[in-house]
Amino acid sequence: MQRIILAATIALLASGCDASVPPAPAPEPKTSQAPVSRATPKPQPTAQLPAGRTEKVKNDLYEFEYAYPPKAAAIPALKALLDKRLATSRAELEKSSKNDQAEAGKNGYPYRAHSSGAKWEVVADLPRWLSLSAEMYEYSGGAHGMTFFDALLWDREQNLARTAADLFISKAALSAAIREPFCAALDKERAKRRGEPVNRQSGDQFDECIDPAEHAVILGSSNGRTFDRIGILVEPYAAGSYAEGTFDITLPVTERILGSVKPAYKGEFSVR
The missing domain is CATH 3.90.640 (Actin; Chain A, domain 4)
Structure with a gap:
């Protein structure tokens, strides 16, 4: 799968501008100071994103991969949408693979295991929007597989997917x-x-x-x-x-x- 090109595009689309901010002036020294503690400060708790999802299945019939990132998993309705797409993609792959395997056996030619994959990545994370893109791949026994793409925008205000x-x-x-x-x-x-x-x-x-x-x-x-x-x-x-x-x-x-x-x-x- 040609992930390098997509990864470069996402990096370009998501990269921020470098803003040069002058450092804050050092505080004036105080005439009296409390003793400096030598104890290691405890790290402050930070909000943890839920884990993304990566599904991988490989058998004699097909190979299936589907993944989405933590920021997508953090939005329940978006997670549900991507989980539904995952289930649909796998079911369609399994059905077409079984049909082609049966045809191959019936006509006396070797069956080549099919494959399907999709990897969603974050393009931009704005206050209202989560912009995602996916690189996808399918192979159904021919000379080579095929790469294609998908994209969606999640509207946090309306809690729905847009293009x-x-x-x-x-x-x-x-x-x-x-x-x-x-x-x-x-x-x-x-x-x-x-x-x-x-x-x-x-x-x-x-x-x-x-x-x-x-x-x-x-x-x-x-x-x-x-x-x-x-x-x-x-x-x-x-x-x-x-x-x-x-x-x-x-x-x-x-x-x-x-x-x-x-x-x-x-x-x-x-x-x-």
């Missing part, structure tokens, strides 16, 4: 606002991997630009208060050959992007 597009006037408005910078950044990355410029007029489908809003859109923050970055995670075959792998494109929030946000959510974003 990034839900915060914009429409999916089309989001696409129009980010398409031009996205396509430019995508072409730059494709040219780097191919060793030559991309010609969108070549007629090759892997030279064309794609609709960014049709892929996993994740919202990130550099300040811990507002969303000021947008990430687009693109699976293999969508913008290039399988060998070129996945693409992750990160864009700063601009005035044009802010203009496509629903009025009720404009305060959740800031321009970088």
Whole structure:
């Protein structure tokens, strides 16, 4: 699974800005002081997050992995949602694996164990929002498996899951606002991997630009208060050959992007 690319994107979207804060002035010495205790101070208790969840199953029929982080487990309704998705994914994998194993036996060819995996990670943790992304993988006996992505926003005020597009006037408005910078950044990355410029007029489908809003859109923050970055995670075959792998494109929030946000959510974003 190509976890390195996703991990780099999440780190970029979640990293904060370095603020240089001058140190506080040292206090004036007092004329009389109490004796200094040599005893080791006791650590103050801190709030502990509940453990996240990591489920791993491997047998002759299939291999299954599903994980989500402690910050997701700390929200009961979100934990319940992810647990339900876990159970559904495993049940679907088990059913399809049994069907394919039966078909293989019936037709006299070897059965290759299937696999399915999903790993959720925190992109941004804001006062109102928990932004998550997932890298997923599936293999069903063919030449190779397939990586794909998912994303969700947990709205703490409403206690429900949303998508990034839900915060914009429409999916089309989001696409129009980010398409031009996205396509430019995508072409730059494709040219780097191919060793030559991309010609969108070549007629090759892997030279064309794609609709960014049709892929996993994740919202990130550099300040811990507002969303000021947008990430687009693109699976293999969508913008290039399988060998070129996945693409992750990160864009700063601009005035044009802010203009496509629903009025009720404009305060959740800031321009970088």
